[in-house]
Amino acid sequence: MAAITVPGKAAHGLDPGEDGTPRRSRRGLAQKVRRNLSAYGFLLGALLCFGFFTWYPMVREVIMSFQKTKRGTTTWVGMENLQRIFNDPAFWQAWRNTLLYTGLALLLGFAVPFVVAVVLNELRHARAYLRVLVYLPVMMPPVASVLLFKYFYDPDFGLFNHILAFLHLPTSAWLNSTSTAMLSVVIASTWMNMGGATLVYLAALQTIPGELYEAAELDGAGLLRKIWHVTIPQTRLILSLLLLLQIVATMQVFVEPFLLTGGNGPQGSTTTVVYLVYQYAFNFNNYGSASALGLVMLLVLAGFSAVYVRLSRETD
Amino acid sequence: MAANAVRTRTLISQTQLNRPTGKVLYRIVLVVVVAGFTLVFLGPLYWLVTGGLKSTSEVIQNPPTLFPQHIHTDTYSQAWSRLSMGRLLFNTLYYAFGALVLQLVFDVAAAYSLSKLRPVLGNVVLGMMLATLMIPAAVLIVPQYLTVLDLPVLHLNLINSPWAIWLPTVANAFNIFLLKRFFDSIPADLMSAAAIDGAGPLRTLWSVVLPMSRPILGVVSIFAVVNVWKDFLWPMLVEPDPANQTLNIGIRSLSTGVPQNVVIAALAIASVPTLVFFLIFQRNIMSGLTAGGLKG
Numbered sequence: 001m002a003a004i005t006v007p008g009k010a011a012h013g014l015d016p017g018e019d020g021t022p023r024r025s026r027r028g029l030a031q032k033v034r035r036n037l038s039a040y041g042f043l044l045g046a047l048l049c050f051g052f053f054t055w056y057p058m059v060r061e062v063i064m065s066f067q068k069t070k071r072g073t074t075t076w077v078g079m080e081n082l083q084r085i086f087n088d089p090a091f092w093q094a095w096r097n098t099l100l101y102t103g104l105a106l107l108l109g110f111a112v113p114f115v116v117a118v119v120l121n122e123l124r125h126a127r128a129y130l131r132v133l134v135y136l137p138v139m140m141p142p143v144a145s146v147l148l149f150k151y152f153y154d155p156d157f158g159l160f161n162h163i164l165a166f167l168h169l170p171t172s173a174w175l176n177s178t179s180t181a182m183l184s185v186v187i188a189s190t191w192m193n194m195g196g197a198t199l200v201y202l203a204a205l206q207t208i209p210g211e212l213y214e215a216a217e218l219d220g221a222g223l224l225r226k227i228w229h230v231t232i233p234q235t236r237l238i239l240s241l242l243l244l245l246q247i248v249a250t251m252q253v254f255v256e257p258f259l260l261t262g263g264n265g266p267q268g269s270t271t272t273v274v275y276l277v278y279q280y281a282f283n284f285n286n287y288g289s290a291s292a293l294g295l296v297m298l299l300v301l302a303g304f305s306a307v308y309v310r311l312s313r314e315t316d
Numbered sequence: 317m318a319a320n321a322v323r324t325r326t327l328i329s330q331t332q333l334n335r336p337t338g339k340v341l342y343r344i345v346l347v348v349v350v351a352g353f354t355l356v357f358l359g360p361l362y363w364l365v366t367g368g369l370k371s372t373s374e375v376i377q378n379p380p381t382l383f384p385q386h387i388h389t390d391t392y393s394q395a396w397s398r399l400s401m402g403r404l405l406f407n408t409l410y411y412a413f414g415a416l417v418l419q420l421v422f423d424v425a426a427a428y429s430l431s432k433l434r435p436v437l438g439n440v441v442l443g444m445m446l447a448t449l450m451i452p453a454a455v456l457i458v459p460q461y462l463t464v465l466d467l468p469v470l471h472l473n474l475i476n477s478p479w480a481i482w483l484p485t486v487a488n489a490f491n492i493f494l495l496k497r498f499f500d501s502i503p504a505d506l507m508s509a510a511a512i513d514g515a516g517p518l519r520t521l522w523s524v525v526l527p528m529s530r531p532i533l534g535v536v537s538i539f540a541v542v543n544v545w546k547d548f549l550w551p552m553l554v555e556p557d558p559a560n561q562t563l564n565i566g567i568r569s570l571s572t573g574v575p576q577n578v579v580i581a582a583l584a585i586a587s588v589p590t591l592v593f594f595l596i597f598q599r600n601i602m603s604g605l606t607a608g609g610l611k612g
Binding site: 035036038039040042043045046047049050052053054055056057058060061064118119120121122123124125126129130131132133134135136137139140141142143144145147148149151152154156157158159162191196199200205208210213214217223226227230231248251252254255258259274277278281282287290291294295297298301302305306309 | 325326327328329333342345346349350353354356357358360361363364367376377378379380418421422423425426428429430433434435436438441444445448449450451452453454455456457458459460461462463464467468483484486487489492516517542545546548549553563564565567568571576579580583584586587590591593594595598601602605
């Protein structure tokens with residue numbers, strides 16, 4: 001983002017005020033003060049909201065991780081909260097579940113939209129219709145999609161088992177079994193969320209110059225080699241940006257397991273890290289442990305966010 | 317969409333498609349994709365709408381029926397009254413549009429200030445705002461909740477007040493980034509022309525900047541409404557009173573003990589406004605998604 005600087009137009013309140021010759025005259029100073037006051041007046045509402053609801057909670061999150069509140073008195077406890085959550089078996093299970101969810105969600109939620117986008121980009125008909133369809137679930141209220149899937153997953157009267165039985169395939173207990181509960185959550189969440197990624201890929205595919213494909217064909221490349229040597233390299237940056245974004249988003253999964261399995265699922269098989277934070281804070285009133293777990297999560301995700309920021313600078 | 321218009325070529329060349337085998341293969345792929353997508357994405361919605369028309373026993377019958385045996389429209393009226401859908405819908409719209417107004421006022425003002433008025437330390441403020449994008453939202457839920465419970469300095473408790481939903485939405489660095497980037501592209505000449513005419517910053521914002529910024533204001537507005545509409549965890553925490561709940565939360569908490577067909581009818585009712593909204597604004601929503609950079 002290049003800032004627009006207007007040299008030599010200080011008189012009308014458009015002076016960038018950083019470079020330029022310093023004005024020592026009183027009128028200039030008064031004007032500068034007035035201009036800054038009005039600028040901060042415009043900023044005030046946003047500054048207060050950021051202050052109260054983002055910046056202050058950020059600081060508080062870190063402080064609370066090392067504090068404990070018991071009967072209204074807050075004391076510093078150092079690493080005690082962190083030690084306690086590391087010793088909680090639910091901690092390791094939640095991370096295993098979250099990583100499993102993220103892995104499955106990437107297999108489905110990252111690969112499927114890309115394949116769908118590549119196919120959609122080749123079609124000459126019904127493009128608008130198909131784009132609207134893919135994006136439709138993204139707009140639905142999550143409770144509607146999730147509870148509908150819960151109904152489909154029902155082992156007795158659910159649609160999915162009926163279809164499997166109709167095709168003479170083995171039916172599944174879906175959400176009620178430790179081995180398939182997480183996969184069921186991922187399928188529902190992919191259906192709900194794949195529209196966004198598909199449309200972003202589609203936009204990226206449309207920027208690939210056609211000559212590259214022509215050149216590849218002259219070299220005798222077939223369909224798969226064209227995808228491998230032209231399509232993927234040309235969309236590499238968008239692909240990696242979305243990959244990072246999806247990792248950060250899917251590791252914070254909460255709504256889908258919370259609504260589908262009540263959060264824990266059979267034997268804790270769908271407890272995610274954010275659900276554990278929620279439990280610590282709002283079921284056990286243990287804000288210290290909740291914050292400490294949040295801090296661990298922040299540190300894990302900060303790595304991905306940092307790479308994302310570096311990569312996204314390249315696109316500008 | 318007009319077929320075969322002058323498009324840049326894609327993976328498969330036009331000559332390949334014009335060959336007889338190409339034509340046949342293309343037809344097959346097209347039919348499979350259109351049928352498959354309709355089944356996968358519209359099928360569940362069909363099940364939603366017709367499920368609400370079935371009787372209580374039919375909806376949990378095995379095997380499931382494709383068409384309702386008897387049309388029970390009263391399920392919808394039952395759902396409307398038993399889950400108090402009217403109130404839930406009103407609450408959700410109230411939160412969504414309140415958030416929209418506040419975001420438009422405060423985020424536009426902030427982006428305008430950072431882009432055009434450029435105060436001292438403006439870049440530091442912008443940097444601090446953008447830094448919040450790096451913080452996963454889920455991490456801040458607990459301290460944010462405690463803040464809303466007892467706002468520092470002012471000692472207000474915002475729980476069960478719409479402000480608990482409205483005010484945090486203003487702290488949206490993505491909005492400010494999008495708006496500022498757009499305002500940056502407005503030529504400085506226009507701004508100084510307005511200043512020569514004696515317009516103050518507010519006047520310039522209102523009659524020069526805003527009329528030029530309609531596309532980006534549309535994108536920001538749509539995201540503002542959709543985000544509140546889809547949010548789950550935060551409204552569940554800060555609006556515990558059933559009278560103040562949103563659709564997402566209300567349906568979940570009221571659906572226990574209600575027959576399955578009534579729940580499905582309620583879900584169908586809840587989905588209708590979103591789908592209508594989407595079909596009206598689909599062009600803006602989908603172009604905003606890609607123009608607005610990468611966000612989910």
